[in-house]
Amino acid sequence: MSDRIADIYGARTPHTKGTVWPARVDQFLDPGVDEGSVDSWVQSACLLCSNGCGVDIAVKDGRMVGVRGRATDVVNHGRLGPKGLYGSTRWANSSDRLTRPLVREGGRLVETDWETAMGRIVDRSKSLLDAKGPLSHGFYTSGQLFLEEYYALAVIGKAGIGTPHMDGNTRLCTATSAAAFKESFGADGQPGSYTDIEHCDAVFLYGHNMPETQTVLWARILDRTRGDDPARIVCVDPRRTLVAMEAERTGGVHLAPRVGTNLALMNGLTHELLVNGWVDQDWVAAHTLGLDDLRSTVEPYTPEHVADICGVDPEDVRRAARIFGESEAVLSTVLQGFYQSHQATAASVAVHNLHLLRGMIGRPGAGILQMNGQPTAQNNRECGADGDLPGFRNWDNPHHVQQLADAWDVDVMTIPHWAPPTHAMQIFSYAETGSIELLWISATNPAVSMPESARIRRILEGDQCFVVVQDLFLTETAELADVVLPAAGWGEKTGCFTNVNRTVHLSEKAVDPPGEAKSDLDIFLMYADRMGFTNRSGEPLLGWRTAEEAFDAWAAITAGRPVDYTGLSYDKLRGPTGIPWPVNKEHPDGTDRLYADAVFPTDTDYCETYGHDLITGGTVTEQEHRAMRPAGRAFLKGAPYTPPHEEPSDDFPLRYTTGRTVYQFHTRTKTGRSADLNRAAPDAWVEISPTDADARGIAEGDWVRVKSPRGAIEVRARVGDVMDGAVFAPFHYGHWEPAAAAGGGHDDANHRLANELTMTVWDPVSKQPTFKTAACQVTRLRASDGPAPAPTTGASAPAERDLAPRRRPRPTQGGGPTTSTTLTETPTYPLDPAQEDS
Amino acid sequence: MPHLATYIGLADHSEQTLADSFRTVAEGHARAADVFHTCRLLAGWSDEHRTALAPIIERYGEADVDEPERLHAAGLAESRDGDIGLLRDLQDLHVLATLVQTTWTVIAQGAQGLRDHELLDVATSSNAHTARQLTWLNTRLKAAAPQALIVAP
Numbered sequence: 008m009s010d011r012i013a014d015i016y017g018a019r020t021p022h023t024k025g026t027v028w029p030a031r032v033d034q035f036l037d038p039g040v041d042e043g044s045v046d047s048w049v050q051s052a053c054l055l056c057s058n059g060c061g062v063d064i065a066v067k068d069g070r071m072v073g074v075r076g077r078a079t080d081v082v083n084h085g086r087l088g089p090k091g092l093y094g095s096t097r098w099a100n101s102s103d104r105l106t107r108p109l110v111r112e113g114g115r116l117v118e119t120d121w122e123t124a125m126g127r128i129v130d131r132s133k134s135l136l137d138a139k140g141p142l143s144h145g146f147y148t149s150g151q152l153f154l155e156e157y158y159a160l161a162v163i164g165k166a167g168i169g170t171p172h173m174d175g176n177t178r179l180c181t182a183t184s185a186a187a188f189k190e191s192f193g194a195d196g197q198p199g200s201y202t203d204i205e206h207c208d209a210v211f212l213y214g215h216n217m218p219e220t221q222t223v224l225w226a227r228i229l230d231r232t233r234g235d236d237p238a239r240i241v242c243v244d245p246r247r248t249l250v251a252m253e254a255e256r257t258g259g260v261h262l263a264p265r266v267g268t269n270l271a272l273m274n275g276l277t278h279e280l281l282v283n284g285w286v287d288q289d290w291v292a293a294h295t296l297g298l299d300d301l302r303s304t305v306e307p308y309t310p311e312h313v314a315d316i317c318g319v320d321p322e323d324v325r326r327a328a329r330i331f332g333e334s335e336a337v338l339s340t341v342l343q344g345f346y347q348s349h350q351a352t353a354a355s356v357a358v359h360n361l362h363l364l365r366g367m368i369g370r371p372g373a374g375i376l377q378m379n380g381q382p383t384a385q386n387n388r389e390c391g392a393d394g395d396l397p398g399f400r401n402w403d404n405p406h407h408v409q410q411l412a413d414a415w416d417v418d419v420m421t422i423p424h425w426a427p428p429t430h431a432m433q434i435f436s437y438a439e440t441g442s443i444e445l446l447w448i449s450a451t452n453p454a455v456s457m458p459e460s461a462r463i464r465r466i467l468e469g470d471q472c473f474v475v476v477q478d479l480f481l482t483e484t485a486e487l488a489d490v491v492l493p494a495a496g497w498g499e500k501t502g503c504f505t506n507v508n509r510t511v512h513l514s515e516k517a518v519d520p521p522g523e524a525k526s527d528l529d530i531f532l533m534y535a536d537r538m539g540f541t542n543r544s545g546e547p548l549l550g551w552r553t554a555e556e557a558f559d560a561w562a563a564i565t566a567g568r569p570v571d572y573t574g575l576s577y578d579k580l581r582g583p584t585g586i587p588w589p590v591n592k593e594h595p596d597g598t599d600r601l602y603a604d605a606v607f608p609t610d611t612d613y614c615e616t617y618g619h620d621l622i623t624g625g626t627v628t629e630q631e632h633r634a635m636r637p638a639g640r641a642f643l644k645g646a647p648y649t650p651p652h653e654e655p656s657d658d659f660p661l662r663y664t665t666g667r668t669v670y671q672f673h674t675r676t677k678t679g680r681s682a683d684l685n686r687a688a689p690d691a692w693v694e695i696s697p698t699d700a701d702a703r704g705i706a707e708g709d710w711v712r713v714k715s716p717r718g719a720i721e722v723r724a725r726v727g728d729v730m731d732g733a734v735f736a737p738f739h740y741g742h743w744e745p746a747a748a749a750g751g752g753h754d755d756a757n758h759r760l761a762n763e764l765t766m767t768v769w770d771p772v773s774k775q776p777t778f779k780t781a782a783c784q785v786t787r788l789r790a791s792d793g794p795a796p797a798p799t800t801g802a803s804a805p806a807e808r809d810l811a812p813r814r815r816p817r818p819t820q821g822g823g824p825t826t827s828t829t830l831t832e833t834p835t836y837p838l839d840p841a842q843e844d845s
Numbered sequence: 846m847p848h849l850a851t852y853i854g855l856a857d858h859s860e861q862t863l864a865d866s867f868r869t870v871a872e873g874h875a876r877a878a879d880v881f882h883t884c885r886l887l888a889g890w891s892d893e894h895r896t897a898l899a900p901i902i903e904r905y906g907e908a909d910v911d912e913p914e915r916l917h918a919a920g921l922a923e924s925r926d927g928d929i930g931l932l933r934d935l936q937d938l939h940v941l942a943t944l945v946q947t948t949w950t951v952i953a954q955g956a957q958g959l960r961d962h963e964l965l966d967v968a969t970s971s972n973a974h975t976a977r978q979l980t981w982l983n984t985r986l987k988a989a990a991p992q993a994l995i996v997a998p
Contacts, residue, residue: 140996142992171991426987426988427984433988437992440928440998442996442998620981622886623887623984624883624981627980652882766878768879768882769879
């Protein structure tokens, strides 16, 4: 029995480089439920981070009562992390689930029936379409719906209504991943595979606190770093995370650049590869474009110059570059420290450049994992509910648009393709002025998760825009809506989703949703029916009724595209493991890694984008692209460093950055309703370095006020391992609180929302908002009666280990008992190179 | 070479006009965060072009004669309001940047005739930057136009 709050990763199963990752089955059942009394186990995959672990849901008496990792799944080999174990099912039985639709009457939300609620939406929608046309409608979705739901909404939005105003919170989370792939390789699509972990010599983690965001993937890395012939770790992070400590332990490097200076550091690493000749000249000549421009762009970035900009040791830059330059196989992973920071796309593209210069792509161990934050973000990108065209099609290519028009049997002019899709921040700007008058938000909580929260609340609660919210709970966002629709969640509906490394899983319905809650797919189909969307033949535009029919329709339109699902079906996905796309006649069992042939989807007629100016976001034209004759070669693209949009000043001398803790997911809608998880990180805090704390008379646990030009929060201070000059705040905490028994009832609930301080500004290419560069000041308010409520297990551990007893945090622990069983015989995993070799 | 000096003067003046106008639009449309930041960035590029041109102005002088100066375009003293105002401001910037670009094209031709490498480098690199300014303006115009024309309040 193990407490997976205290022991986040479970017992190590170390193994030697090149051998298969052993299997270990993790299981958690609600107290009082023993394994023998479980009625059924239902196949699914975990929805509490982007890793996509295969899982079976335990069902007893019509309720979800626990989870078990699937030993045969290629993603997790049976393991689950604390969020998956403790957080997967608890929310479903929570007494505050939405069970009936709500409509706003006299300023209050009141219960009603579906007929009334949907009637209001359809009336408003029809009258707006008559009066103002399709540009009056906006849709803001999630990284947590299912593939079939995104695709249904994409068809409704693009072919039914015809609005370009569709995006998801994926814009806040993974837009830069997609944008970086498109710039370098011509189309979205994760090149690497988790199996690269078994074969690499070094892992570079760029702004990626994997131990807290993808715990099972980190366990997989630990099993390499603690085994024979271990991989070295290089960490780029302003905090001393567990990644940083593993870098120190393995003889790697921890680079802690000043917040907002990632691109300068990346240019320095690129500079070092070029100067030292760590370049595969023949490969670069055959498979890339742009070397000369890249060389001149990075020419000024000597380690000393980089050290000045980033505040790092120039020798550390040299050492990190040497590890990259002298390794046979490097795996790079990237997440929010790059995506949500300054010059996001350019810095993420620079990671690709390093791999391209060394020819390290497309073979085991030489991989890139541009991570996602959320479990189904990938599907939003694929299906086009984020504004992109389904199947990684290029909005600027008339033939691609025509393919969709033919498939949907609609006039090509219906499909908005005259400009790039409208990104989330612009959608909210249009809603702010009443230019968009109907905004439909599904499965996300922008009142907590978007930057400059006060502005977002104003937009949502104002009269200028009619707001529809569909969710599991009355979130901070739903409270401000005009109509609230109760949605079924994971385990209460059937559908597929795809993880970071392209692995598609089927998640079956295990139990009925509560009350009148409906699946998001059924809600979208209900709206489409009531709106009477038809194709040119007069047939319903969305002819399908079930998730499986929606999946088959989706698979059909991916034919011939990089994201090829044509070889997948629900039957095939009911096997032992998820399957990575492309799956087609050529690759009937899926594809472990892309670009093994070094042919990239950059051909002008095939690519998803013609590319952008990384500094301005200006678009490259078709003619310009064609003139470069990319023909399957990857682009080496560079850009100079520019200072962040808001630099520290006398009034705001510190750099503010937001982030995550391992025990909470997103805005806590699910994890906050698991007492095991919520008690481990029950309330907000802010991390400040010992030096900055001393200068302000701040001790561990003191109440502090953190202020930026946009707003302030008042929370307790953790004097922690953040670099001098930086301040870290977790973004999870809005004003919603669970019951006191589940670790709720804090009196700072109305002044702890990290996004009160962040800026309205975004990357010029990916349009991802910047959550990690704002200037702030921290001042002491008063002492508190104990330490900060931050966990002690991860990067939030206190810097000082021998604090006075009153200020010493209790070790984070107390999760319910789970079991872990290491299998003596490792299953056979399709496509796993460690097993193919033997 | 009286007319080359005139064109060098025109480049200097029109880059300044463009830089000032970018800043006017940035401030006037600060609510559009990307317009605010990108226009300020692009104004800086025009400043850099003038800095690079400064030593050449020393050499050739900066003449101000009547005829070619008719090309001189007035900058944006103030920005317009709202979504449609942004559209028109971006169009005005595009006109100003086009004048800058053709001026660099003309100067580059002169520099080639004179075999003046320094001037040719400045004209060529500035022209490449101006092209990127124009590309961004065109991209932003296209994105903003439908909403501004059809549904802006």
